[in-house]
Amino acid sequence: MEVKVGAKIKNALKRDREVIFTTTREDFPLVADHGAGDFIYDIEGNRFIDFSSFVSCYNLGVNGNALIRAAAKKQIDRLMHGMFMDYYEEPPVRLAERLVGMLPPGFGRAFFSNSGTEANEDAIKLVKLFTKRRHIIAFYGAFHGRSMGSLALTASKTAHRAHFGPFVNVSHAPYPDPYRFDGDPEDCSQASIDFIEQNILKREVPPEEVAAIFFEPIQGEGGYIVPPRGFFKELRRLADKHGILLVDDEIQAGYMRTGKFLALSNFGTVADIYTFAKSFGAGFPLAATVARKSLGDTPAGAHAGTFGGNLVASAAASASLDYIKHNMRSLQKGIVRKGGKIMKRMNELKERYEYVGDVRGIGLMIGVELVKSKSTKEYAPNERNSVIMDCFKKGLVLLPAGRSAIRIIPPLTVSDGNIDKGLDILEEAIKKNAK
Ligand SMILES: Cc1ncc(COP(=O)(O)O)c(C=O)c1O
Numbered sequence: 001m002e003v004k005v006g007a008k009i010k011n012a013l014k015r016d017r018e019v020i021f022t023t024t025r026e027d028f029p030l031v032a033d034h035g036a037g038d039f040i041y042d043i044e045g046n047r048f049i050d051f052s053s054f055v056s057c058y059n060l061g062v063n064g065n066a067l068i069r070a071a072a073k074k075q076i077d078r079l080m081h082g083m084f085m086d087y088y089e090e091p092p093v094r095l096a097e098r099l100v101g102m103l104p105p106g107f108g109r110a111f112f113s114n115s116g117t118e119a120n121e122d123a124i125k126l127v128k129l130f131t132k133r134r135h136i137i138a139f140y141g142a143f144h145g146r147s148m149g150s151l152a153l154t155a156s157k158t159a160h161r162a163h164f165g166p167f168v169n170v171s172h173a174p175y176p177d178p179y180r181f182d183g184d185p186e187d188c189s190q191a192s193i194d195f196i197e198q199n200i201l202k203r204e205v206p207p208e209e210v211a212a213i214f215f216e217p218i219q220g221e222g223g224y225i226v227p228p229r230g231f232f233k234e235l236r237r238l239a240d241k242h243g244i245l246l247v248d249d250e251i252q253a254g255y256m257r258t259g260k261f262l263a264l265s266n267f268g269t270v271a272d273i274y275t276f277a278k279s280f281g282a283g284f285p286l287a288a289t290v291a292r293k294s295l296g297d298t299p300a301g302a303h304a305g306t307f308g309g310n311l312v313a314s315a316a317a318s319a320s321l322d323y324i325k326h327n328m329r330s331l332q333k334g335i336v337r338k339g340g341k342i343m344k345r346m347n348e349l350k351e352r353y354e355y356v357g358d359v360r361g362i363g364l365m366i367g368v369e370l371v372k373s374k375s376t377k378e379y380a381p382n383e384r385n386s387v388i389m390d391c392f393k394k395g396l397v398l399l400p401a402g403r404s405a406i407r408i409i410p411p412l413t414v415s416d417g418n419i420d421k422g423l424d425i426l427e428e429a430i431k432k433n434a435k
Pocket residue numbers: 115116117118143144145146216220221249250251252253277278
């Protein structure tokens with residue numbers, strides 16, 4: 001099938017450029033009109049298989065599922081927006097109870113906001129409040145959002161940061177990247193830990209001034225980088241030694257994407273604060289920052305936001321969590337099996353094509369890095385963009401990550417048949433773009 005880009009789409013793009021600020025959009029003329037399950041339909045009736053989950057926002061299928069939509073519709077007819085910051089309502093409390101139930105023991109309070117960047121802003125305030133310390137550590141390649149606090153943590157591309165400083169005090173350390181580490185891949189974890197201890201904590205800022213270390217359990221925007229399994233235990237040890245809190249940004253990697261509710265659970269340790277957004281909102285703008293109960297509470301007036309815990313969003317998000325809870329076993333089994341199937345096929349392509357440099361991931365969070373050659377590992381952004389565009393033209397939506405990786409993140413509920421169809425399209429595009 002060939003996607004047709006007709007007058008309606010061209011006109012929509014033209015009108016958009018007149019009145020909307022440029023964001024991150026590249027040149028993909030996808031003007032989504034509606035969607036269901038594994039598919040997106042555009043305004044001219046083109047149908048796409050979705051391997052993007054709308055940037056990880058529809059983990060349970062495009063446009064959610066019938067239970068989520070029914071819960072949202074029911075709440076719309078009762079009360080859409082409440083005054084949750086000043087009075088009381090039940091839907092956000094029900095949601096917090098469900099969310100806490102998905103976390104390791106000892107987690108208590110949640111703060112609700114509207115987006116990933118806000119969830120991390122909230123975490124910045126909480127760690128400062130709880131520790132009375134001002135400095136933060138994050139990682140190169142990180143993406144934690146674009147508002148002024150979160151942007152200080154973000155260090156994935158200079159385009160995100162240019163002209164926007166000065167920032168909150170943040171020092172960055174190298175994120176362990178087994179593929180690109182110069183040496184034995186297993187040593188990349190220790191190199192990151194050493195960098196924090198020897199450079200940041202000895203030369204830049206004393207440990208007793210560091211409030212927290214923020215991290216993504218798998219770097220998303222930075223290139224779908226999976227650290228060695230022992231890394232976060234080491235980071236936990238380092239943090240505990242100095243009374244530093246760990247903030248785990250589960251906004252992209254979490255919510256069952258890796259087969260576990262928390263991506264960090266794959267690494268055998270826990271954080272002190274978790275942040276959620278994207279799929280957590282079940283299609284609505286909703287985010288959460290959840291802290292270990294022993295850290296305490298916020299004094300009245302220190303933090304609030306008008307729309308956090310919006311009632312419709314909370315009802316939809318609760319229905320989504322209920323779905324996950326009731327279908328946990330089958331979801332987990334499906335994610336592991338389908339992820340394995342995709343990895344196997346992509347690894348076969350890696351064997352066959354010189355420019356398929358690395359295939360990595362956990363569950364259904366998979367990155368494929370394209371390079372000029374396997375020996376030099378030189379980034380191949382043009383080839384990557386061309387492969388994604390060729391897939392688009394054949395009806396498969398994919399997203400880039402990092403400098404030259406492709407992310408494969410279909411809805412977790414994707415059918416085996418649509419995985420096969422999507423991978424056929426991707427394989428054809430990889431073959432076409434091989435030199
Ligand atoms: C890991 C991570 N954190 C934070 C964010 C920011 O989320 P939002 O765009 O909702 O502000 C993103 C968005 O891509 C993300 O991937």
